[in-house]
Amino acid sequence: MATIKTLLLATIALCIGLAAFIYSGAYPVGADVPHTAFTNWVLETLRDRSIERASKDIQVPDLDDPELLIEGGPDYNEMCVGCHLKPGGKESELSQGLYPAPPDLTKRASDPRRQFWAIKHGIKASGMPAWGPTHDDQRIWAMVAFLQKLPELTPQQYQILTARDEEAPDHHH
């Protein structure tokens, strides 16, 4: 009986302590103060497990269609390059200032399911917006197809694939 009482008191004290910490304003919320290793581990594991679970049943279409690259390239260049960079480009203000930092997508491509999910739904409490409300799945897959090839593109190839050709009709929107 005594142990239960002690446990209960300890739990209550912990809750009060936590509430006091939250209200005290002592938590450093600035993006220029990195998380502790533990917080980092919690957040990254939470993110990775959540995306893995939510995206496991997504059917990946054939991403080797050149049409998808032609469609996804200009979208990437107009909406994403400021945060996720391009071949031969420099770091940007956004890529340096955001925390968590946007991954440099010219370095490596993660699993297409993961990319599709992250683009469609965005990632909470990070700079990554959800593009699903404004772009259909087809258009998001085109960006995924482009991202899968992005790490191997030279700056010249990138320029050609991302320039929006005026003569080419754009079908999706």
Add this chain to the structure above:
Amino acid sequence: MKIFTPLLIVTLLLTLAAQAHDPSQHKDKAEKPQCAALKDMDIKKMDKQDPVTQALIKKCMKQLHPEEKPETEK
């Protein structure tokens, strides 16, 4: 002065909303694909099965071979 801050924020938000993505809005500042670079890449040595190569060639076809139009258009 106090009234200006909310006003500024609303203006800012409206500006952002107006910038929502629509490909047709990007038409005027669109740059052309610099297909001259493709010549240096030596297309013959590139893998024709590679989707990147196919996309590059497709995108540059019009620029590099404008003469290849259907007979009727000549």
